[in-house]
Amino acid sequence: MVAPILIVGGGLAGLFCALKLAPHPVTILSTAPIGSGASSVWAQGGIAAALSDGDTPEKHTHDTVVAGAGISDEAQVLSMAQEARARIHDLLSYGVPFDRDLEGKLVQSREAAHSERRIVRVKGDMAGKAIMEALHNAVTAAPSIEVASGLTAQELVCVDGRVTGILVENKEGALITYSASAIVLATGGIGHLFEVTTNPVESRGLGLAIAARAGAVIADAEFVQFHPTAIDVGRDPAPLATEALRGEGATLLNGAGIRFMLPIHPDAELASRDIVARAVFAEIQAGHKAYLDCRDAIGAAFKDKFPTVYAICISAGIDPATDLIPIIPAEHYHMGGIATDGMGRTSLPGLWAAGEVASTGVHGANRLASNSLLEAIVFAARIGEDISALEFAQVRPGKLMRDAEPNKEVEGLEAELRHTMAQHVGVMRNREGLVSSLKKIAYVQKNAKTLSLQNMATSCLMIAAAALARHESRGGHFRTDYPLPVPGLAQRSHLTLAEAQKISEEALC
Ligand SMILES: Cc1cc2nc3c(=O)[nH]c(=O)nc-3n(C[C@H](O)[C@H](O)[C@H](O)COP(=O)(O)OP(=O)(O)OC[C@H]3O[C@@H](n4cnc5c(N)ncnc54)[C@H](O)[C@@H]3O)c2cc1C
Numbered sequence: 001m002v003a004p005i006l007i008v009g010g011g012l013a014g015l016f017c018a019l020k021l022a023p024h025p026v027t028i029l030s031t032a033p034i035g036s037g038a039s040s041v042w043a044q045g046g047i048a049a050a051l052s053d054g055d056t057p058e059k060h061t062h063d064t065v066v067a068g069a070g071i072s073d074e075a076q077v078l079s080m081a082q083e084a085r086a087r088i089h090d091l092l093s094y095g096v097p098f099d100r101d102l103e104g105k106l107v108q109s110r111e112a113a114h115s116e117r118r119i120v121r122v123k124g125d126m127a128g129k130a131i132m133e134a135l136h137n138a139v140t141a142a143p144s145i146e147v148a149s150g151l152t153a154q155e156l157v158c159v160d161g162r163v164t165g166i167l168v169e170n171k172e173g174a175l176i177t178y179s180a181s182a183i184v185l186a187t188g189g190i191g192h193l194f195e196v197t198t199n200p201v202e203s204r205g206l207g208l209a210i211a212a213r214a215g216a217v218i219a220d221a222e223f224v225q226f227h228p229t230a231i232d233v234g235r236d237p238a239p240l241a242t243e244a245l246r247g248e249g250a251t252l253l254n255g256a257g258i259r260f261m262l263p264i265h266p267d268a269e270l271a272s273r274d275i276v277a278r279a280v281f282a283e284i285q286a287g288h289k290a291y292l293d294c295r296d297a298i299g300a301a302f303k304d305k306f307p308t309v310y311a312i313c314i315s316a317g318i319d320p321a322t323d324l325i326p327i328i329p330a331e332h333y334h335m336g337g338i339a340t341d342g343m344g345r346t347s348l349p350g351l352w353a354a355g356e357v358a359s360t361g362v363h364g365a366n367r368l369a370s371n372s373l374l375e376a377i378v379f380a381a382r383i384g385e386d387i388s389a390l391e392f393a394q395v396r397p398g399k400l401m402r403d404a405e406p407n408k409e410v411e412g413l414e415a416e417l418r419h420t421m422a423q424h425v426g427v428m429r430n431r432e433g434l435v436s437s438l439k440k441i442a443y444v445q446k447n448a449k450t451l452s453l454q455n456m457a458t459s460c461l462m463i464a465a466a467a468l469a470r471h472e473s474r475g476g477h478f479r480t481d482y483p484l485p486v487p488g489l490a491q492r493s494h495l496t497l498a499e500a501q502k503i504s505e506e507a508l509c
Helices: 012-021 057-067 074-093 127-141 206-213 273-285 299-305 307-315 371-388 413-424 431-447 451-469 497-508
Strands: 005-008 026-030 145-149 151-159 162-170 175-179 182-185 224-231 251-254 290-293 325-334 337-339 351-353
Touching: 005 012, 012 026, 012 127, 012 371, 026 151, 057 074, 074 371, 127 371, 151 175, 151 206, 151 451, 162 182, 182 206, 182 371, 206 337, 206 351, 206 451, 206 497, 224 273, 224 307, 251 273, 273 290, 273 325, 299 307, 351 371, 413 431, 413 451, 431 451, 431 497, 451 497
Parallel strands: 005 026, 005 182, 026 145, 182 351
Antiparallel strands: 151 162, 162 175, 224 325, 251 290, 290 325
16 A cells, blocks of 8 residues: 655645645644644735736846845746746635735735735735635645644654655654655744744744754755844744834834934835844844834824734733834744755655745745745645656655653753854854854753754754854854855855764864
């Protein structure tokens, strides 16, 4: 009997891939139930697609490549932009209620760094929720798709160099091995490797780690995007104060009431995300604190114009019409991930990756807003096509030569790891900090008692080692000891776990 196709992760990439694989039987394994525990549900902006008159995939490509700071794979970007129309039509066919004008045409909005109006949305800021609801319904109705939640993938099983199965942990801590003809990792991002993040708790970099531990090549791991204005009210994950607030004229102040962005960039608060995030981080590091001031620009209209952010502020005892909103930069998106080719294949036979866990090369060193949902559906669809075309040989069930680890953790080790990542592998980095982070990561690797924490430490190692190896600043990667981009280094990075380990050992000796 041929083993099933497994998709690990029930976010946009996972669900879309499963639907594209129909009628092939597919099982989706996911930590969280579908509809929760996925960044996809929280996406507020929308999906970029060049659909309006005057816009073209070439213009979309140009904007994406500019944002990518010199290292995007332009051919991949162009093909993604060209397929956007077809994938948006797929979403419409699954019932996604994108906003339309009076003539029934899709409404296209503008976002920072897009030269055209090209974002499709749902009811303003409800895109993620609406898309996931529609896909969830489609998945439930598809007889070929089975969903099993409460299962967390912790290790890949390989036989003769081919991925043949996966070890998952259930809620009680028991370990189960699933055999598979093909495995698609769609486990999302890495936010919770950092102390402050906008991502759901399930975004812990486990997918990246299990691929790396099986020998997969990881690309561009050092490129992490930080959102400059997460609301600093001690919540984990940190709620977002959308960029649209600054678009409406809200300003950034430090604790002394000084508008600190003015001397930093001609666009002040509207400078790119990485520049604003560094400025906010610097104010906080200097003990000045940082605030978003919406009082004059938005004032009493706040409640009606930004109901989501308003509700968050009010629940934390802040009235944004009259009070300053405390802010902090937060990990938001990982440009890097498991290296994949144009069909979503990883370097390991039998393993594909889609969505934020993958690195297709389209984002380069910095992601253009609303391109991540597009990337997720474009490459998930191609994976569906690729796997559908395969004739599977019978696979032998993999066997793990290791007993279950006890499911208990050394007190506070995860919090220490996340703190170190935020301090030294975050918005600003330098050799000294990166080396100290590698020391902490090695300590956690040695002392972690759970598979999850071991995997988190592995992903941290991949990011910190790649950051140490890149002797320049580019896009989301900023080194205070190498503050400028170096033209000769304008290329993507590719690292295996063994290479990252070597970088760490050399730095620590
Ligand atoms: C607040 C916020 C707003 C955003 N807004 C936008 C936007 O407007 N436009 C845009 O393009 N992008 C946006 N993004 C980014 C975008 O939402 C994500 O990049 C995208 O949704 C990722 O989709 P995914 O399917 O790869 O991962 P996710 O949607 O995060 O899904 C991951 C899935 O994997 C599961 N999982 C994780 N680890 C395991 C494991 N080890 N085993 C089993 N299952 C596992 C999770 O439970 C989940 O089901 C936003 C992100 C955030 C956080």
